[in-house]
Amino acid sequence: xxxxxxxxxxxxxxxxxxxxxxxxxxxxxxxxxxxxxxxxxxxxxxxxxxxxxxxxxxxxxxxxxxxxxxxxxxxxxxxxxxxxxxxxxxxxxxxxxxxxxxxxxxxxxxxxxxxxxxxxxxxxxxxxxxxxxxxxxxxxxxxxxxxxxxxxxxxxxxxxxxxxxxxxxxxxxxxxxxxxxxxxxxxxxxxxxxxxxxxxxxxxxxxxxxxxxxxxxxxxxxxxxxxxxxxxxxxxxxxxxxxxxxxxxxxxxxxxxxxxxxxxxxxxxxxxxxxxxxxxxxxxxxxxxxxxxxxxxxxxxxxx
Numbered sequence: 001x002x003x004x005x006x007x008x009x010x011x012x013x014x015x016x017x018x019x020x021x022x023x024x025x026x027x028x029x030x031x032x033x034x035x036x037x038x039x040x041x042x043x044x045x046x047x048x049x050x051x052x053x054x055x056x057x058x059x060x061x062x063x064x065x066x067x068x069x070x071x072x073x074x075x076x077x078x079x080x081x082x083x084x085x086x087x088x089x090x091x092x093x094x095x096x097x098x099x100x101x102x103x104x105x106x107x108x109x110x111x112x113x114x115x116x117x118x119x120x121x122x123x124x125x126x127x128x129x130x131x132x133x134x135x136x137x138x139x140x141x142x143x144x145x146x147x148x149x150x151x152x153x154x155x156x157x158x159x160x161x162x163x164x165x166x167x168x169x170x171x172x173x174x175x176x177x178x179x180x181x182x183x184x185x186x187x188x189x190x191x192x193x194x195x196x197x198x199x200x201x202x203x204x205x206x207x208x209x210x211x212x213x214x215x216x217x218x219x220x221x222x223x224x225x226x227x228x229x230x231x232x233x234x235x236x237x238x239x240x241x242x243x244x245x246x247x248x249x250x251x252x253x254x255x256x257x258x259x260x261x262x263x264x265x266x267x268x269x270x271x272x273x274x275x276x277x278x279x280x281x282x283x284x285x286x287x288x289x290x291x292x293x294x295x296x297x298x299x300x301x302x303x304x
Contacts, residue, residue, distance in 0.1 A: 002038070002039075003071070003075065005035045005036075005038055006039065006071060007025070007072070008021065008025060008032050008035040008036060009035075009036060009047060009061075009064070010065075010068050010069065010072060010138070011024045011025055012032060012048065012055055013065055016053070016054040016056070017054040018033055018054075018055070024096075026094070036048065045058070045060040046058050046060065047060055047061035047064060048061055069138075072138075073270055090119045090121055090122070090275075090279075091121065091122045091276040091279040091280075092119075092122060092276060093121070093122065093123070093274075093276040094125060094276070095122070095123070095124050095125070095142065095276050095280045096124075096125040096127060096139070096140040096141045097112065097127065097140060097141070097143075097144070097280060097284070098127045098139065098143040098144065098145075099126065099144040100128070100144065100145075100222075100263075101129065101221060101222050101223060102226075102239050103128075103241075103263065104126055104127075104128030104144075105128050105223070106241055106242060107241060107291055108126060108128075108144075109128075111284075112124045112280070115279065115280065115283050122279060125140075127139075127140055131199045131220075132145065132200065141277050142267045142277065142281060142284065143266050143267070144159060144263050144284070145263070145264050145266070146200040146202035146203070146261055146262070147201075149266045153268065154266045154267065155266060155267050155269055156264060156265070156266045157264070157265050157266075157285070158262060158263075158264060159262075159263040159264060159265040159288040160263050160288035160289075160291070160295050161262050161263075161296055162239060162260070162261055162262075162295035162296060163240060163259065163296050164237050164238060164239050164259045164260075165238065165239075165240055165243070165251055165254070165258050166236070166237055166251065166252040166253055166257035167229055167235065167236060167250065167251060168188075168229065168234070168236075168250060168252050169230060169231070169232040169248055169250075171232060171248075172232040172233075173252070179253060181253075181256075182210055182253065185235070185253075186210070186213060188234060188235050189212070189216035189233065189234035189235070190206065190215050190234050190236065191215065191217045191218070191219075191225045191233055191236035192206060192218050192225065192237070193218060193220065194218045194220055195218075202261050205259050208259065209253075209256065209257055215234075216234040217234070222238065222239075222242070226238055226242055226243065229243075229249060230248060230249065235252055237257070239295075240294075240297050241291075241295060244297065260296075263288070265281070265284060265288075267281060
């Protein structure tokens with residue numbers, strides 16, 4: 001059986017669309033479709049149901065998936081021990097990194113870009129999305145999360161602590177009731193996450209400070225929240241690495257409204273010897289240490 005056909009099957013099962021599977025494998029979507037058709041002919045059964053939103057595994061596809069995942073693990077083992085991989089002058093191939101939106105966009109992206117300049121054979125997909133990514137589903141090679149993974153054959157390390165603080169637009173604060181204590185927050189609208197779409201309980205900040213009477217805007221995107229604060233819609237808890245660089249924003253209740261969270265970094269245990277994953281993993285650890293003063297302003301903390 002052709003491993004390439006199975007590899008395309010695996011990517012389509014994980015991504016759900018021909019276009020996404022094509023991006024992950026570096027081919028045209030027509031190539032993915034052709035490979036799937038060839039595999040289905042060989043298996044004698046449809047493996048996917050074609051729907052408007054994409055491709056969904058059929059019962060035959062669900063039965064095939066565990067065996068193909070086991071084959072993938074074996075192929076990774078061969079790649080890890082191959083002389084060509086060991087003798088390579090630098091890391092090559094694609095590494096997918098999952099991270100929270102603000103951290104991934106503002107902190108990680110420039111460092112990862114410079115890493116790919118230093119290693120032309122290396123490519124990085126930065127998935128800075130407002131949801132949890134799963135190593136078990138091969139959605140990413142490295143995941144940076146707000147909660148430490150507790151299950152699975154994964155390697156986990158603490159990347160860094162970071163703080164979040166309460167902010168408002170300066171003009172908004174000037175025309176609204178003065179805030180000197182937590183009780184004063186009842187006079188203000190808030191901007192926050194959508195409760196039923198929170199991907200981590202670590203994003204529940206306001207319970208520790210104040211129960212807002214009104215949310216002016218809620219969003220799964222911290223960037224959207226930041227823009228709403230800039231527009232003067234209300235107050236929001238934001239990371240200082242995003243808000244402190246903006247002169248039109250000011251901190252609110254600096255002695256009370258500060259929250260500390262932790263970034264955890266994890267990868268599948270079987271990927272730890274892959275040169276491309278090692279290169280990105282090592283860089284991310286350096287970033288956690290190098291940016292410690294940005295992540296926790298005013299505190300001499302180092303990531304471990």
